[in-house]
Amino acid sequence: xxxLKNCHRLVVKIGTSTLTHEEGxxxxxxxxALVKILSDFKNAGQQIVLVSxxxxxxxxxxxxxxxxxxxxxxxxxxxxxxxxxxxxxxxxFSDYGHTVAQMLLTKDVIDNPVRRAxxxxxxxxxxxxxxxxxxxxxxxxxxTELNFGGNDTLSAYVALVAHADLLINLSDVDGxxxxxxxxxxxxxxxxxxDHIDDSVLQMAGGAGTARGTGGMATKLEAAKLVCxxxxxxxxxxxxxxxxxxxxxxxxxxxxxxxxKQK
Ligand code: GLU
Numbered sequence: 001x002x003x004l005k006n007c008h009r010l011v012v013k014i015g016t017s018t019l020t021h022e023e024g025x026x027x028x029x030x031x032x033a034l035v036k037i038l039s040d041f042k043n044a045g046q047q048i049v050l051v052s053x054x055x056x057x058x059x060x061x062x063x064x065x066x067x068x069x070x071x072x073x074x075x076x077x078x079x080x081x082x083x084x085x086x087x088x089x090x091x092x093f094s095d096y097g098h099t100v101a102q103m104l105l106t107k108d109v110i111d112n113p114v115r116r117a118x119x120x121x122x123x124x125x126x127x128x129x130x131x132x133x134x135x136x137x138x139x140x141x142x143x144t145e146l147n148f149g150g151n152d153t154l155s156a157y158v159a160l161v162a163h164a165d166l167l168i169n170l171s172d173v174d175g176x177x178x179x180x181x182x183x184x185x186x187x188x189x190x191x192x193x194d195h196i197d198d199s200v201l202q203m204a205g206g207a208g209t210a211r212g213t214g215g216m217a218t219k220l221e222a223a224k225l226v227c228x229x230x231x232x233x234x235x236x237x238x239x240x241x242x243x244x245x246x247x248x249x250x251x252x253x254x255x256x257x258x259x260k261q262k
Contacts (some may be wrong), residue, residue, distance in 0.1 A: 004248045007165040009127065012038065013051040013155035017172040020054055024061040026084070032092050034170075034241040038132070039096035041244070047127045050134045052089070053153040055081040071143060078139030089134050101131040104138035107148050110157050120213050121161040125167040133162070151219065156222035159231050167226050168247075169219055170238025175255030176216060178203055192256045196224045225255040233257040 004010070014034065021027050038048050056074055059081030060067055068074035087100050093100045103122065105212055105234045109115045126133045135158050137148055148154040159167040177187040203218035214217065223233045236254035246253050 003246070003250065004091070004168075005250075006167065007046065009047045009049070009162065009164045009166075010041065011049045011051060011155060011159045011162060011164040011167045012170060012244075013151060013167065014053065014170045014238055015151065016057050017051040018170055020057045020061070023118060024057045026054065026061070026088065028088070030241065031088060031237070034238070035089065035092035036096060037062060037241050037244050039098050042098055042130075042132065043096075049123065049133045049135060049158060050089070050230055051151055051158050051165065052085060053136065053151045054085055054141055055079075056160075057081065057176065058084045074139045074140070078114050081130055082136060082139070085136075086134065092130055099129075099131045101126045103133050103134050103135045103155065105135060105148075105158070106138045106142050110148075110161065112139075113206075115134070116161060120161050120163075143214065152218035152222045154253070156225040156233075159226050159233075162230050164231055167222070167231055167233040167246070169222065169233060169235045170241070170243075171219065171235055172237065172239065173216070173235070174237045175235045175253075176200070176220070190255055191252050192258060193223070194258045195260065196220055196227065227257050227259050232259050 005191055019027060019031060037195060038050065042048055055078040056068065059077030059079070062080050062084055063077065065077070068077050082102075082104070086100070090100050103119070103126075105119065135154070137151065137154050148157065155167060156171060158164075173181065174189055176190045176193065178190060181185045181187040189204075201217070201220055204220050219235055223235075226233050233255050234247065234256055236247065245255055
C-alpha cells in the first residue's frame with residue numbers, strides 16, 4: 001500500500017459538509033485543526049496542495065441569505081465566500097509559518113493544453129517556493145459548460161496537473177461501503193479497492209448532503225481518473241482531521257484506491 005510517509009507531494013481535498021456546520025457557517029475548529037496538521041506535514045518536508053470547497057456556503061453564511069437559487073446568485077455568493085475562506089486559511093497557515101496561494105480553475109483550463117501547462121508551471125513554482133496552493137473552482141465565472149461538476153473531480157485533475165504522489169479526499173463518510181451506511185446499519189467499510197469496475201461503481205449511493213455537491217459516485221470517478229494515471233487515492237472521514245496522523249502512522253483507515261499494476 002502506498003504510504004503517506006513516503007509521499008512527497010500530497011493533494012488534500014476537503015468538502016463543504018466537512019468544512020461547515022449544519023447551518024453553513026465555517027467550522028473554525030475543524031479548519032484550524034486541518035491547517036495545523038498540514039503545516040506539520042510541510043514542516044516534515046512534504047509539499048501540500050489543498051483543494052477546498054466551501055466558497056458558496058461561506059458566502060451564504062456571510063451574507064445571511066438563502067441558498068442560491070440560480071447561477072448568478074451562486075456565482076456572487078462564491079465570490080463573497082472565497083475571499084472569506086482565503087482570509088481564514090491565510091491566517092491559520094501563517095500562524096504556523098506557512099504562506100498560502102490561491103488558484104482558481106475552470107474545466108476549460110484543463111482542456112486547453114496551453115492554459116493547462118501554465119497551471120502546471122504555477123503549481124511547480126509555488127511548491128518550489130514553499131507555498132501551499134489552495135485550489136477551488138472559479139465559481140464566480142463558472143457555468144455549466146465550464147465547470148468540473150464538483151470538487152471531487154477538480155481534486156483529481158489537480159492531482160494530475162500538480163503531479164501529486166497521492167490524493168486524499170476528506171469526506172463526511174468513513175470511506176466506501178458495500179451498501180449505503182445511511183440506510184443499512186450492517187454496511188461494511190471497504191478498506192482497499194484494486195480495480196474500479198461496475199460492481200464497485202454500484203456501491204456508490206446518490207448525491208451527498210444539501211450543503212455539498214459530491215457523493216460517492218463522483219469520488220469513485222475521481223479515484224478512477226487518478227488511479228489510471230498512476231496516483232493512488234484515499235477517502236477518509238475529515239470530521240476529525242487527526243485521521244491524517246493515523247494514516248501517517250500506518251493505521252488502516254478509510255478506503256484506499258490502489259493504482260492498477262501494469
Ligand atoms: N466550488 C464549490 C464551493 O466552493 C464547491 C463544489 C463542491 O463542493 O463540489 O462552494
